Amino acid sequence: MVNLSIIIINYKSLSLIRDCLQSLYTHKPDIAFEIFLVNNDALQEADPQLLQDYPELQWIDMGYNAGFARANNAGIKRAAGMAVLLLNPDTILPAGALDACFLSLMRSGYIACGVQLLNEDSSPQISGNYFVRGGLNYLLPLPYLGGLVKWLAGLFSIKAPHLTGSASVAEVDWINGAFLMVKKEAVQQAGLMDEDFFLYAEEAEWCARLKKYGRLCIFGSITVFHLQGLTSNEAFSSSGKGYYNLFDRKGLQIMLSNLVRIRKQFGSFWFLFMLIIYTVDIPVFFIGIPFSFLFGKPGTGYRFFQLRGFTRNIFYCWSKTPEILSNKPYFYKVL
Numbered sequence: 001m002v003n004l005s006i007i008i009i010n011y012k013s014l015s016l017i018r019d020c021l022q023s024l025y026t027h028k029p030d031i032a033f034e035i036f037l038v039n040n041d042a043l044q045e046a047d048p049q050l051l052q053d054y055p056e057l058q059w060i061d062m063g064y065n066a067g068f069a070r071a072n073n074a075g076i077k078r079a080a081g082m083a084v085l086l087l088n089p090d091t092i093l094p095a096g097a098l099d100a101c102f103l104s105l106m107r108s109g110y111i112a113c114g115v116q117l118l119n120e121d122s123s124p125q126i127s128g129n130y131f132v133r134g135g136l137n138y139l140l141p142l143p144y145l146g147g148l149v150k151w152l153a154g155l156f157s158i159k160a161p162h163l164t165g166s167a168s169v170a171e172v173d174w175i176n177g178a179f180l181m182v183k184k185e186a187v188q189q190a191g192l193m194d195e196d197f198f199l200y201a202e203e204a205e206w207c208a209r210l211k212k213y214g215r216l217c218i219f220g221s222i223t224v225f226h227l228q229g230l231t232s233n234e235a236f237s238s239s240g241k242g243y244y245n246l247f248d249r250k251g252l253q254i255m256l257s258n259l260v261r262i263r264k265q266f267g268s269f270w271f272l273f274m275l276i277i278y279t280v281d282i283p284v285f286f287i288g289i290p291f292s293f294l295f296g297k298p299g300t301g302y303r304f305f306q307l308r309g310f311t312r313n314i315f316y317c318w319s320k321t322p323e324i325l326s327n328k329p330y331f332y333k334v335l
Contacts, residue, residue, distance in 0.1 A: 009088075016227070042062075065333075083106065093224055110214065111185075112214075119228065141246055177202070196329060255317055263325070
């Protein structure tokens with residue numbers, strides 16, 4: 001009997017996957033598990049040495065870069081475990097982490113869980129998040145306007161949209177997809193991940209549906225290292241961590257996916273409201289650049305090439321508005 005089905009997606013990340021698997025097998029879990037490596041790289045054939053080194057590994061070829069949701073769904077459909085784990089290739093698993101997480105989840109009343117993700121220096125990453133009406137937290141990365149929104153939120157003591165770090169059990173609304181463990185019965189109730197998404201925001205939308213059937217949490221005493229952003233940065237020829245780079249192709253994928261998620265979870269009004277605010281930020285951005293240059297600290301502030309990329313990305317999102325508003329199946333893939 002399989003306890004846990006682990007799903008890892010490959011897109012030009014076999015070296016990271018080897019490190020991830022080595023960390024898992026160095027202190028092999030006591031629970032019975034299977035691993036699906038879902039290959040999104042059409043040029044990468046199954047690695048015989050990898051399959052020999054790790055006999056529990058099952059290779060699934062997608063035949064194209066299917067993104068996060070579709071690839072994970074391919075693994076979930078074949079999963080035999082009592083729970084499934086979506087695991088990023090850029091994670092390192094300390095001894096006992098999988099056993100502790102699986103047993104804690106199955107003994108609890110929660111239907112899904114995450115763990116406390118750590119940076120390489122052991123500082124905490126955001127692992128759990130809270131829903132904000134209309135997805136207004138997506139305004140925070142906006143150049144200049146985002147700073148105003150953050151100031152106003154602090155002024156009115158509005159709760160932060162994420163769990164900064166936890167050393168105990170903390171209930172959350174949605175969980176970082178780098179390490180997301182879900183009971184199989186909950187998947188059967190809520191359905192698979194939404195395959196309209198290519199990358200980003202799909203786990204938030206999925207957790208919103210899962211939450212209709214039970215509670216989600218972060219087991220803060222269990223930690224996993226996450227080398228945040230390495231795989232997506234390579235895929236998009238981008239740089240930086242997190243979701244504040246809205247100026248290149250990765251930024252476009254982030255922006256588009258977030259807006260699609262807002263439409264699906266909060267409705268057409270909030271989608272249009274957010275897209276209009278993003279558009280209003282273009283002239284604010286234009287005015288802010290010379291102002292920051294004249295009065296800001298040297299080496300800080302934005303540049304006009306970033307404004308160009310930001311503007312281009314917003315107009316691309318406007319071009320997809322008919323598809324987003326219709327809410328019909330559509331693959332929102334930029335790469």
